[in-house]
Amino acid sequence: MDGNGRWAEARRLSRSEGHRMGLRATRRTVEFFARSGVRVLTLFAFSSENWQRPRAEVNALLDLFVTAIEDELPELLEKGIRLRFIGLRDPLPEELQRRMAVAEAETAVNDTMTLVVALGYGGRWDILQAAVRWVRESASAEPEPDAFDGFLSTSGLPEVDLLIRTGGEQRISNFLLWQAAYAEFCFLDVLWPDVGDRELQDALNCYMHRQRRFGRTASQAEARNA
């Protein structure tokens, strides 16, 4: 979800104001994908590198997460959406950690869609913490990619099919590095607060026209999909 800062700066608003408008786009996005029948949606809300931003912006973002959880929880419950957070929680304010845990517990039985929010998340951190736990907990076993999946923060979730980045930048920025090994990429040239149903539908349409081969030849892939 990239482009909140530029959106605000173009309007001579504070970057924090941009993040507040970004939250509106986030709400539209969750509604759109829930309506489209998408089973798992992961939002990259705050990266492990975002801690290096100015303190005031970091604090504004953390405050926004607290209010967003509180404001959105009733709707998530109503829509049957399960909430799950991934990332390193220790550095987050206790109040935020507490609300995250409560929201996860309250939505745990929901199964319409799983909404994963990556908060304090880094793809390298995820792989590293999984490797450490894997060594500790199954040192005798041979390393198998599938068994390793179970140690990642995304354990139990499917691999990434479609990865959308807004804001015109074309890079992965330490998002789901392991999980996006065969993801299709869609880069939208629109700033996050301006994202609406039309842009999201464009991304879905783009995905529909991709042939996924997973290392196979085009004709092998066609035969499998027939």
Ligand code: IPE
């Ligand atoms: C939102 O966009 C990303 C976060 C919530 C951290 P940015 O804040 O990165 O916006 P730009 O890239 O400066 O425009």
Ligand code: MG
């Ligand atoms: Mg950015």
